[in-house]
Amino acid sequence: MKQFKGRVIAKGSVTAVALVSHGGLNTLASFQKALQFGDKKATCGDQNNPDLYGKQMVGKALCLPMTIGSTTGGMVLYCACSMKRQPACMLFSKPIDSLAAAGAVLADVWLDDVSMPVIDSLGDEFLEYVKDGMKITVHDDGTVEVE
């Protein structure tokens, strides 16, 4: 088991299975199909992301460097949360980008019954260490345990 410490963007604690993207997550490309065509498992639809394409994102501890792509990204993430198709948590190795930050804040402020802990600045070592299927536990103070 290894422990990492990051900055809390959206507070919460959760335990979930890791899903790892080594490249940036294109939020619109990843979630659009799932939101559009009623896929409750939120299967990633981004053909340009070999790590995630075709994998279920709902309920997973999504580990990534940053989000990329269309500046609709924040509101797409907000929609995923509102429709209960969001990951269990989002864990960024780098400081969070403005699009993902917007999504996290919008969900936190405007949705009452949604919890999606978001931690950033976990470091490059975090993304090198964590692998798909590992058990992740996120604590309120930004501590992330990987086992």
Place this chain on the structure above:
Amino acid sequence: MMKLTDEQKKILDGEKGETLAKVMKTLVNYGEIFGASELVPVTSKYNHLVTSFGLKALGPVYELMNQLIEADATSTQKFSCDPRPIDKNVPSNFLQNFIFNNFMYSRQDFYEGQLTSLGLMDKNAFTCACYMDEVGNKPQKGEVLSWAESSAVVYANSVLGARCNRNSGIIDLMGSVLGYVPKFGFLTDEGRKATWIVEIKTTKKPEAQLLGSAIGMKVMEEVPYVRGLDKWLGNELTDEACTYLKDFGAATASNGAVGLYHIENLTPEAVEMGEELINEGAQTYVIDDAELERVYKSYPVIWKNENAKPKLCFMGCPHMSLEQLKSWTDKVEAGLRKSGKKKVVIPTVFTAAPGVLEEFNKTDYAKRLSDTGVITSYICPLMYMNNPLCGKMPVITSSNKLRTYTTARYYTDDEILAQITKGGNNA
């Protein structure tokens, strides 16, 4: 913690209603993530929204907007909006029309009604290139904006010298509703300094969309200071130079996440401050012919059949300028003369803002372009292609933004011209 004025604190405490308090909380929380010191007034005349499409998948966004409208938390600024996703002038088959109208954009009319309630400039204010003179949403140097459309943000920051962060959709609207945005990043002098020096050493004028792509992929969200491009663009922001920078910037923003660039001896802050804009320790990236070729060859072709005959060509992502529509009319005519053909051999759509098209249609170029078979439209090519059916459709483009977000295949301007006037992948 961010320092708020008494008025801002009262809004946050709910004195102007629960909805506006939530808008304030959103912007304060968003700003604090990036170390914003304060909220500063939005000073541009107009806002611009990135969300122009009544996409069924975005239902929760429309519900949130309804909350704003019902609470009368609407914008004090009028705004333009990204392009519409549908236009009957653009070729589409029965199945595409069915999916567009019944599944994807079934809420378009409803959403446009919401936009009107919130303060849309006018019924035709739909374009990603809102800063065109013919559209009228052109910010002044130093003005603070609450925009989100990435190609418009990078243009406003770099070419016009306005100040805007690379916001997300909805945040753009909330900044305008509140009249304040958090001060961080490109709103600060320090955040506008370059951390990359890009040296252009090509033997000919680099293709705007290819150069932007190369720089975007290298520097990602950082600020490049570009040396050597003035040799090809000159030292004045002419219509031609602005058109080049529009396409260049959109590629930096979509292939990377650039929100501001400086072109030595050309863009306003580079002219004023020169190398003072470069941060100590900035990294260097040299671009020559071979580097551009390397970048071009690195693009994956994700068509099902790599050798398929193109079924559609899109030009204008971001929307074309008047100057561009005219120069492309000349080019297409010349290309057809050379190939001995009368009409383009691939259905071709040139997209531009409704206001730009209106002005274009007043010139004799409009009939000349129409005679070549090229269709003009106000559509958003990206939204048109953003559906499962287009994944199987071989579309070509010279837009590196469209290439990045869809299955469209990129070609240089000269190659596109050859393709549409002569045909064939090796034209």
